[in-house]
Amino acid sequence: MSAPARSGPHQALLAFYALFTLAAGARALVQLTTQYGEAPVAYWLSLAAAVTYALGWYAIRQASVGSTGFASVMLWVELGGVLTVGTLSLVERDWFADASVWSDYGIGYGFVPAVLPIAGLLWLRRQKRTIRTGASSE
């Protein structure tokens, strides 16, 4: 069993990831079930964003108790997703008849989707340093 997570900035990150899992997931499910034909690409990408946030939540939780491996991959995947979808939404307007969560780099959510993975990666870097320092002092 892993040790309980220490108090720290990851708690606010986890709150954001839980919130975005809910927001993106609910939005994708409503749009996929009620208006699928309008912009299927955008709606599937919203669902992908929701899954990414759920995995991101798990990754950060694991990293907070010392297993940083999954977060090292997942946060970069998330950043890549936001940048790719954000750029595609600007370049290939036809694919996005309706907005997706990561459209225009998350403009519909105050650009929080673009800031979250960067904040996560900064926290992860500090967390890895803390783990290394802790390990070397033991």
Add this chain to the structure above:
Amino acid sequence: MPSVTTQITVIVIGYAALVTVLALVVVLRRGDRPPWLDQMVWLLEVLLVVRGLAGLGTVFGDDPPDSLSTHVGYLVSSVCILPIAMKSVEGDRAVWSSGVVAVGALAVTVIAVRLQMTA
């Protein structure tokens, strides 16, 4: 004159924004989570429950919102978010527990705005 529901929503938005700012100030001052912040959160929750009950009138009334499922989603999450946030920091009064409160209050602020937009 705006409807009673609209008036309650405006109060909720203003008060939720205040709770968000105060929670952020507590984080920035790096102190433990003070009991008064918890009390403010629970008062906000009471306001949200009142807003939720008023919202039922909108949902089941003669003129329901166009995007009904979205509106109901906002109504339900507006009432659920703060208790979940407070449960997640139960027994933890360290500085970042106020950060969780700030995220929850910010979410509720945005949701209250969206409730008004989709009503």
